Amino acid sequence: MSVIAFILLVLIAVAMVFVAIRLRKIERRLKGESSKNRVARRVAARKAKKDGMEITDLDLRHTENCKLLPNREMLLNMMPKDAVVAEVGSAFGDFSNEILQRCAPKQLHLVDSWASERYQIGLKTIKKNLADEISADRLHIHQGLSTEVLPTFEGGFFDWVYIDTNHSYETTLEELLICDSKVSETGRIAGHDFCTGNVIDAVPYGVVEAVTKFCKDRNWQFEYLTVESHGHFSFCLRRLG
Structure with a gap:
């Protein structure tokens, strides 16, 4: 070369x-x-x-009787006992057990789709860990979408409900509107994740917007709010007098 x-x-x-x-x-x-x-x-x-979520300005009458609580376990301590209760969104049953232990409900109805493989394990866990409550006809399981299962109950059937499902604006508002007719006149509607969203996974929630709109449109007021340091608060509503 x-x-x-x-x-x-x-x-x-x-x-x-x-x-x-x-x-x-x-x-x-x-x-x-x-x-x-x-x-x-x-x-x-x-x-x-x-x-896309409607912003609602509340009046003083919607909040003036509200008390702050340190956590949602304390909220359960304040809820009516020996009551007919629904937990809407039960996952693995951890909070279901808290309701049973702290509130001694006459009946506890669990409403959840348990659709994914992960949550199907949750349903099996509930059936295993709470088998005695199921056998005693104290715990009732309703598998399906909340917006399809809740309408099947009679009007005024529940003393109180606790909502903890997908936290979207549309679903939460629909659940609240259904529960408006499914809880008694002196009943409560409570729920979890009264916050702007999941900051870890960057998922926006619509619970705050849905709850405030519901209170304004249907004449409900805040009775309790929790203030946990992790920022995932719970709420409890009752009708305005």
Whole structure:
């Protein structure tokens, strides 16, 4: 091989390395821009979701009788005992057991779809751990969507309900509206995750917006709010006098 040919080969090799480096830089930049675009789209989607929720301004009468409690376990201590209760969204039954222990309900109705494989394990866990309550006809399991199961109960059937489902604005508002006719005149509607969303997974909730709209439109007031340090608060409502 001549010296000139060798030099040309070296120059070609260097050029190819240079091109490869430039292509890698371009690829990284495009990936970075693509990642930024994905983040921007997700942020826009979350903002659109929040913007689609109706904002309601409450009056003093909706809040003036409300008491703050340290946690939702204390909330259970304040709820009526020997009552007919529904827990809407029961998952693995941890809070169901708290209701049974703290409130000694006459009947506790668990309403949940237990649809995913993860939550199907939850249903099995409930049936195993609370088998005695089921056998005593004190605990009743209703598998299905909350908005389909709740309407099957008679009007005024429950003394109080506790809602903890998917936390979306639409579902929560529908559940509240159904429960309006399913709890007694002196009954309560309570629930979990009265907050703006899950900050870890960046999931916006619509519970605050749904609850405040419901109170304004259907003449309910806050009786209790919890203030846990983790920020996932619970609420309890009762009808305005």
